Amino acid sequence: MNRNKFILGSLTLAVATLVAGTAFAQLTVKAKGPQKVALSDAIRANQISWLSDAPVEKIKGTAPNVKGNFVMDPANMKAMTGLITVPVKGMKTGNPIRDHHLAGKSWLDARKFPNITFKITKIAAARVSGKKANVKAVGVFTCHGVSKTITVPVEISWKEAGAKTKRVAGDWVKIKTAFAIKLADYKVAGKAGNIGREVGDTIQINATLYGHTVR
Template identity: 30%
Template structure:
């Protein structure tokens, strides 16, 4: 009888572990980079970093399909390392940041794509125009972040978009229409209130 009770208890614990709820992590802007790169007349491949990232990642390794991502990129955090160029990028020639101060991404579907790989489908909105993009994503690590002493998750992702799809097409095609976006992010479970 005791063995049967112990077995039922063990199965209950196992089923709770197997069906654990998804975990929601807050993006750590200090350990997150969203970098865009493009060809400048074929001579160079400049970059711009979109800093001050805000958002959340919900990840469930047992049920990847229930995972989701929601991110806001304030254009105030745009940094190409050239102040005058940053101002030009924020102008109406490109992002028109005064009228559209943020870029957003909201996932619509997440699916497994191999060992430590995901495909994150979602709606990217730039200048009020929304298009679906796919982020090819690598799961770097999920575990306790030693400095925060809380659960954390880290991911890298890449995608390529056409800037003309979002009305950011000044100087195309000489300055390439295709823009590669590389993301690395660390996200931590928020502190308990």
């Protein structure tokens, strides 16, 4: 009798979790069905910033000209996919010689590998509240010609089209993330002895990107 109760209780809990998980992955917005979202600098300059924190010095950098396209279904944020592309050549560190080195052969080799990309393939978990979703995005991060599957936390905010969004048509979407990558994972060797001393062996990446729905 107790065993049956336990099984029934477990099943109920599992079904409730499943239902809750589906229901909670839904944004409360008017848009229906899968929406194409494109990043747009007209909303705000899309820029990725990064930090190398090494014992000798901290190097702050930015990567402008970020491009990106996503497919998001507000009714099911777990179905999100997308691709973000960052050109290596425009990266800035505040020193033109260092920028040149960064894009050079011993570092990111912009001539051979002009872009860094992150392709979101699936959403592992989604927690949605109103017009905001916090998801764990699983995707393929490609840097320096090396691709690795990583999971990153992403916060998505949705703003429905209205009087304040007239300068760019469609609903607006903000995508925010922060994660770290290890240079060694992407076979970025740099100059001998640099990594771990002048350049951090891990690079902290922060991105706040703005886009809009397109038809």
